[in-house]
Amino acid sequence: MKYSCITSSSVIFNDKCQPATIIYSKDSGKIIDIIGKEIEEGSPMLSKYNIQEYDNVTPNIILPGLVDSHVHLNEPGRTDWEGFESGTKAAITGGVTTVIDMPLNAVPPTTTVHNFKLKLEAAKDKLWCDVGFWGGLIPTNTEDLLPLIEYGVRGFKGFLSPSGVDEFPQIDTIHFENVISKLENQNTMLLFHAEIEDDEKRYHDGMDTTTYKNFMNSRPPTFETNAIEMIINTVDRQLRGTNSNLKFHIVHLATEEGIPLISEAHQKQLPITAETCFHYLTFSESLISNKATHYKCCPPIRDDNNRVALWDGIQKGVITSVVSDHSPCTPELKNLQKGDFVEAWGGIASVGFNLPVMYTLSQLHANEISLIEIVKLCCENTSIQAGINNRKGYIRIGYDADFAIFDPHIKQTIRNDSVQFKNKLTPYHGMELDGVVKKTVLRGYAMFDVTKGLNVRPLGCTILEPRSL
Known part of the structure; x- marks a missing residue:
């Protein structure tokens, strides 16, 4: 089994912002393990996971999607x-x-x-x-x-x-x-x-x-x-x-x-x-x-x-x-x-x-x-x-590998002509915002990268299972 990992000095999980390395599977779309430190590529600590893809996003912050x-x-x-x-x-x-x-x-x-x-x-x-x-x-x-x-x-x-x-x-x-x-x-x-x-x-x-x-x-x-x-x-x-x-x-x-x-x-x-x-x-x-x-x-x-x-x-x-x-x-x-x-x-x-x-x-x-x-x-x-808190909203083992990679130090200005939604009209037009989402990962797949754009195909799914209690 091959796995992927993403690491940063700043990851938000367990109510803290702390260094972590997240191991996940593209096959299952799930988080397999979370190691509470930033780990370098090729480190012996990763050898047991057969890492296929490694991504260090420091100094950016990893949040749950x-x-x-x-x-x-x-x-x-x-x-x-x-x-x-x-x-x-x-x-x-x-x-x-x-x-x-x-x-x-x-x-x-x-x-x-x-x-x-x-x-x-x-x-x-x-x-x-x-x-x-x-x-x-x-x-x-x-x-x-x-x-x-x-x-x-x-x-x-x-x-x-x-x-x-x-x-x-x-x-x-x-x-x-x-x-x-x-x-x-x-x-x-x-x-x-x-x-x-x-x-x-x-x-x-x-x-x-x-x-x-x-x-x-x-x-x-x-x-x-x-x-x-x-x-x-x-x-x-x-x-x-x-x-x-x-x-x-x-x-x-x-x-x-x-x-x-x-x-x-x-x-x-x-x-x-x-x-x-x-x-x-x-x-x-x-x-x-x-x-x-x-x-x-x-x-x-x-x-x-x-x-x-x-x-x-x-x-x-x-x-x-x-x-x-x-x-x-x-x-x-x-x-x-x-x-x-x-x-x-x-x-x-x-x-x-x-x-x-x-x-x-x-x-x-x-x-x-x-x-x-x-x-x-x-x-x-x-x-x-x-009612999806058994798989979404948290960075936890067994949850979907959904991540937002965020750079809080870059500013952006919202423009009507550059928004992705269909009708280009928003009251946020002209507003300068702090922070940019650099990458979005959905169940292990990079669906958006600020330098590469959108993934070549839509990989989203409908959520139809019973509500979590």
């Missing part, structure tokens, strides 16, 4: 917005070795086994990273949930407000209760777009819809807090004190007012977690010009005090993961010329920016967040959320 658990790949149906090939290429060039695809905005959405089979067929031979799948939770598919679990979805996402697409209607409290009863004994997760809209807070006749502040104020924090309170109260009422494996997750938390609610749920030992997104940690309302509809997302980006408070929620362990929520569309749907925030599609394009964005922000934040903590937020906890 990132897991982005919130990505809209949109295929089939809306592949002019994004697709498996372009979306996973963007991910792998940024050190993201696994993405979990959201059930919308594909047509049809991932709400039945039939629809899921269409999605899996569309993904064949197009994946540059590994891909798992969330199923959809809509009012008419309660009987489809158990079959979808058997086919390998990681859990189910529902909306508590209109999703923006007709084929994915919102659910209400009664349906939520029925789904909990249906899935109480299942090892799965329910995820929620946690906004409950109040028509009285929406736009009024004559209001300027090109003004960002008017858009932000039209979706106040109460939209989120009302939804989060409903989720917590329902879970508490239905499951508290039971032995259920059912878990719950708030996607893209955007308001600081939700943090004490999530904290209270943790104190009650309710199985509820929350994520936020890179854009909520990066941007603030005062920096967004009127008509700049490429910043539109729901919930909206809020003021700078709110942004800082989200960082505080991360440091206190209330927000446990950070994801892209890559939700692109065609530039025409962003309606930049007219700049109408009501008419424009909402969503931020950013998959693959994960590591340099987080590293840059950690340097700017008053209380620096280390790369070790970034690994927790963007690798470990996202893999736990997706």
Whole structure:
């Protein structure tokens, strides 16, 4: 048996950044051994492994491949917005070795086994990273949930407000209760777009819809807090004190007012977690010009005090993961010329920016967040959320040989014309970031090298095995 090895003076594993040499097999795609020191090529310490390939990446840092658990790949149906090939290429060039695809905005959405089979067929031979799948939770598919679990979805996402697409209607409290009863004994997760809209807070006749502040104020924090309170109260009422494996997750938390609610749920030992997104940690309302509809997302980006408070929620362990929520569309749907925030599609394009964005922000934040903590937020906890933490998100013996090789000392500037995702429009355009992903390894194979480009063929796989407990 022939093996490969990669070594550096800085490897993040076991909650430390330390020298290590990692032995892995391309045949199995797994890590075979980890030696806690940087070992030179030809050293007797490596002789027993029959090393075929040796790679010393010092002074660069070896991290586990990132897991982005919130990505809209949109295929089939809306592949002019994004697709498996372009979306996973963007991910792998940024050190993201696994993405979990959201059930919308594909047509049809991932709400039945039939629809899921269409999605899996569309993904064949197009994946540059590994891909798992969330199923959809809509009012008419309660009987489809158990079959979808058997086919390998990681859990189910529902909306508590209109999703923006007709084929994915919102659910209400009664349906939520029925789904909990249906899935109480299942090892799965329910995820929620946690906004409950109040028509009285929406736009009024004559209001300027090109003004960002008017858009932000039209979706106040109460939209989120009302939804989060409903989720917590329902879970508490239905499951508290039971032995259920059912878990719950708030996607893209955007308001600081939700943090004490999530904290209270943790104190009650309710199985509820929350994520936020890179854009909520990066941007603030005062920096967004009127008509700049490429910043539109729901919930909206809020003021700078709110942004800082989200960082505080991360440091206190209330927000446990950070994801892209890559939700692109065609530039025409962003309606930049007219700049109408009501008419424009909402969503931020950013998959693959994960590591340099987080590293840059950690340097700017008053209380620096280390790369070790970034690994927790963007690798470990996202893999736990997706139920793949038995193979992804960590550098451990027996886990997939997924690595991001990162140089924190080089700067890069994001440009619309150079991004890998399909539609070249992102609010990160022009932003200077600290750090560059030099190489990305997926199950032992170099899928991206900054000097050589992408691998000649896609080697990503679909992840369909049952969730890890």
